[in-house]
Amino acid sequence: MENKNELQRPGPSIGLEVAAILGLVFHVLMLLSSWRLLPETIPVHFDFWGRADRFGDRSELFLLLALNIISFGALTWLSRHPEKLNLAVKIDPENRGPQFYLASLFARVLKVEVVWLFALVSYQVIAT
Numbered sequence: 001m002e003n004k005n006e007l008q009r010p011g012p013s014i015g016l017e018v019a020a021i022l023g024l025v026f027h028v029l030m031l032l033s034s035w036r037l038l039p040e041t042i043p044v045h046f047d048f049w050g051r052a053d054r055f056g057d058r059s060e061l062f063l064l065l066a067l068n069i070i071s072f073g074a075l076t077w078l079s080r081h082p083e084k085l086n087l088a089v090k091i092d093p094e095n096r097g098p099q100f101y102l103a104s105l106f107a108r109v110l111k112v113e114v115v116w117l118f119a120l121v122s123y124q125v126i127a128t
Contacts, residue, residue, distance in 0.1 A: 016108040023115035024072055027122055031061055034126050043128050052128065061122055068118035075111035079104045 035058070043052030044060050078084065082103035083091075091099055
């Protein structure tokens with residue numbers, strides 16, 4: 001990218017970043033605060049109706065946290081490098097700024113959704 005200022009538009013970006021970070025912090029704090037209260041064996045997979053159909057060690061919750069952190073990092077990188085996305089339109093000097101802004105915004109929205117989804121799945125497992 002020649003001009004990084006093209007991505008520095010005001011908008012929901014800061015709010016989305018804060019929401020994603022809060023989701024990650026919630027996930028970490030929830031896991032750490034409930035760790036001593038969890039039994040050694042917890043439900044780790046659920047069927048279509050929400051019934052536990054596989055049980056595993058409570059340490060498997062750290063796998064969800066690790067996937068959450070990896071997803072957070074990957075989507076943060078992608079939101080800062082939208083030129084790496086396969087966009088549906090041909091990028092030229094006229095539409096470069098708006099298209100990269102929209103791609104960056106898309107990555108940030110997706111990051112918030114993914115982070116909170118992992119956090120809420122962990123919450124549901126802990127609450128069961």
